Amino acid sequence: MCMKDNKMKGITPESTYDQMTPGGAIYGSGNSEFFNTGDWRVAIPAWIEENCKHCLLCVPVCPDSSIPVKDGKRLDFDFDHCKGCGICYKACPFKAITFEKDGK
Amino acid sequence: MSIRERFSGNEAVSIAIKQINPDVMAAFPITPSTEIPQYVSSYVANGEIDTEFVAVESEHSSMSACIGAQAAGARSMTATSSCGLALMWEMLYVAASLRLPITMPVVNRALSGPININNDHSDSMGARDTGWIQMYAENAQEAYDNMIQSVRIGEHKDVLLPVMTCQDGFITSHAVENINILETEKVKAFVGEYKAEKYLLNPEENISMGPYDISAYYMEHKYQQAVSMENAKRVIAEVASEFETLSGRKYDFIEEYKMDDADFAIVIIGSSAGTAKDAVDELRNEGIKAGLVKIRIFRPFPAEEIVKALKNVKVVGIMDKAEGYSNNGGPLGAEVKAALYGNVTGVKAVNFVYGLGGRDVKIESIKTVFEQLLEVDKTGKVPAHYQYLGLRK
């Protein structure tokens, strides 16, 4: 039997085995966005906007691409994906990021 | 016209690889399969083939390199034995579940310990549930023929599973025999070009392979593999019949030797089948209706074919060149008995563990097996349903 071609979005927990891609391969890219890695974390960063110089040193070091940038300026954290590692907090030279235990 | 040659099993398989000219060969040496990557690397060095030879630092890496290369869209191969196969364990499952038709000659050797470099089937029998197709050869000719067919079987769109083609270490791998090889153009035409439908280096389509699979999907993906293993039965038969047209050599899931009217039979895998056929001939001359079933394909397991072959025998001896430590016999014994259960009544079975670590198997050794089968028939009692052949005790 031939497995039908299916983009990831067509496959749900109701799909039968022959509707799923062989080996669970995903035909498409950028799919990690659909997985909310930030649904739990031990500690959480907070952005102090008034201290921020928009030097963007925090942006490339984030392992979860959770610091969005628009028109050369950073925006608030993407907490759907931020894993709470604290790397951005270490990288910020201007005390514009705090890092506390996640109260959630 | 085929070409008459004299090759060892390792050489025969290497020649097959040379004729196929795979995109990638990633391998690490281990006795007794070392010659295979050695030959292939010299073909590459001599410019006879344009295979990318990856000299890795372990068998975990050789299988990983094959997985990466095959996922990228390249026809990939490796070769190994014993502890090398064991070191690949984790990656064997990954190759099968990612549905990558890698092909791998396995030169069977005891899996230590105590450390031993000689032949038995403990290495590949341990890998029987990894999701790989397993083919076993009796001699160099079959090792060569299986290697060529394995590529077509694994790559078939309804199969997409990796295939190991096994031959007995030293006995087959190092003994030089007369064999017939095919012309290279014919082999190339037979295997064709490898064209993966989905592959990582396709600039036209983004694809992620091997993502984390949550419980909601995992069982369906494992069942897909089972369906492919079922499809493999059809494909193995189709490929064998095409190969017969090409070579004149006929292959099936099992080989039945003098089974038509056999009262006493043994089921056996690999090189010892050759010795055992001589034992069967001698017994036939003595008026005993002896026969033999040789397993060529172990995965998928040819249960139906075995039932058909054994349904009229009185006593069967199932020969395992590997222990199972189940206190109940070896893996072949377990599977043959499971196949017979509910399908055949009245066939008595005795399971023998034999030839471990290269222990010599002679015509006389096989005749002692048949003697016991006759005794079981005479007394109506199976003394021990599982025993070691030729053990000193």
Ligand code: SF4
């Ligand atoms: S805490 Fe870690 S994951 Fe979260 S935004 Fe900072 S660097 Fe990224």
Ligand code: SF4
């Ligand atoms: S490193 Fe600090 S100051 Fe620089 S952009 Fe990030 S938060 Fe703002």
